[in-house]
Amino acid sequence: FDDRDGTIWMDGKLVPWRDAKLHVLTHGLHYASGVFEGERVYGGEIFKLTEHTERLHKSADILGFKIPFSVEEIDAACNELIRDNGIVDGYVRPIAWRGSEMMGVSAQNNTIHLAIAAWEWPAYFSPEARMAGLKMRISDWARPDPKTAPVISKAAGLYMICTLSKHKAEAEGYHDALMLDWRGYVAEATGANIFFLMEDGKLHTPKPDCFLDGITRRTVKALAEKMGYEVVERHIMPEEMAKASEAFLTGTAVEVTPVASIGDYHFNPGRTCESLMKAYDEEVRRGSDKAALISGSAA
Numbered sequence: 001f002d003d004r005d006g007t008i009w010m011d012g013k014l015v016p017w018r019d020a021k022l023h024v025l026t027h028g029l030h031y032a033s034g035v036f037e038g039e040r041v042y043g044g045e046i047f048k049l050t051e052h053t054e055r056l057h058k059s060a061d062i063l064g065f066k067i068p069f070s071v072e073e074i075d076a077a078c079n080e081l082i083r084d085n086g087i088v089d090g091y092v093r094p095i096a097w098r099g100s101e102m103m104g105v106s107a108q109n110n111t112i113h114l115a116i117a118a119w120e121w122p123a124y125f126s127p128e129a130r131m132a133g134l135k136m137r138i139s140d141w142a143r144p145d146p147k148t149a150p151v152i153s154k155a156a157g158l159y160m161i162c163t164l165s166k167h168k169a170e171a172e173g174y175h176d177a178l179m180l181d182w183r184g185y186v187a188e189a190t191g192a193n194i195f196f197l198m199e200d201g202k203l204h205t206p207k208p209d210c211f212l213d214g215i216t217r218r219t220v221k222a223l224a225e226k227m228g229y230e231v232v233e234r235h236i237m238p239e240e241m242a243k244a245s246e247a248f249l250t251g252t253a254v255e256v257t258p259v260a261s262i263g264d265y266h267f268n269p270g271r272t273c274e275s276l277m278k279a280y281d282e283e284v285r286r287g288s289d290k291a292a293l294i295s296g297s298a299a
C-alpha cells in the first residue's frame with residue numbers, strides 16, 4: 001500500500017505518498033502508542049468528519065497525549081487531502097502517535113505526530129450481494145475489562161485482539177469474528193458493532209461499556225428509532241442469539257451489513273436489515289446531495 005501516487009498529509013504538510021515514512025525506533029511501533037480514525041467519503045464529503053476528529057482527540061487524551069493540531073485544523077487537513085487526491089467515494093485514515101526521541105516504555109518527551117491518508121474506495125458489494133449476510137465465528141479473544149485496557153479509546157494496541165480474531169476467522173473460512181467481553185456478554189465484531197432483531201420486535205444491541213461506541217452505531221440507532229423501532233442497549237448473553245431473527249453489523253467501513261450466522265446461530269437477513277441499509281445509505285448521501293444541489297442551483 002506504500003508504493004502509489006498521491007499525497008499524504010504529515011505533520012502539517014502534504015508529502016508524496018511514497019515519502020510518508022517514519023523512523024524504525026518510533027514509540028508507536030514498539031509500544032503501540034497510537035490512536036487512529038476511519039472515515040468515509042461520500043460524493044466528495046466526509047461523513048460526520050467533526051465527530052471522528054473529536055473522537056481522535058479523545059482517544060489520544062485517554063492514552064495521555066495531546067495531538068498538536070486542533071479539531072478545526074484536522075478537519076481542514078482531511079478536506080484539503082481529499083481535494084488534493086480527487087477522492088469522491090473513499091476512505092480517510094488519520095493516525096497520531098508518539099515519535100522516536102526516547103526509546104523505552106516511558107516516552108514523556110516524544111513528539112506527537114499526526115498523519116492522514118485517503119484513498120478512493122467505493123462500496124464493492126451491491127445491496128443484493130450484501131443481503132446474503134456474513135458468516136461469523138465466536139472469537140477465542142475477549143474484549144478486556146476497562147481496568148485492564150483503555151477500552152473506549154480507538155487505540156492501535158487494542159487492535160491486536162481484533163487482528164488475531166479476524167485472521168483465525170478467515171483461516172477457517174468465515175468472514176469475521178464476534179468478540180465476547182471479559183464477562184462473557186456479546187461485545188462487537190473486529191471492526192464493527194452489532195445489532196439483533198429479537199422476538200419482541202425490538203432491536204437489541206450490546207451496551208458499549210468495554211468497546212467502541214461506533215459513530216455508525218449511534219447513527220443507525222437514531223435512524224431505527226425514527227422508523228419506529230425501539231432500540232434496547234443492554235448486556236446480551238451469547239445464548240440469546242438463538243432468539244434473534246435478524247442480525248447486522250454497523251461501522252464506517254461495513255456500513256450496515258447483515259449477518260447470516262455466528263457459530264451455530266443462524267439469522268435470516270430480511271426487512272429490518274434491508275430498510276436500515278437503505279436508510280443509512282440515504283443518510284450518508286444527504287450531505288453530498290445537498291452540496292450538489294447548492295452548487296447546481298448556483299451554476
Ligand code: PMP
Pocket residue numbers: 038162188189190191192193212213214215216217250251252253
Ligand atoms: N468497533 C471497532 C473495533 C471498530 O474498529 C470500529 C470501526 N471504527 C467500530 C466498532 C465501529 O465504529 P464506527 O461506526 O465509528 O466506524
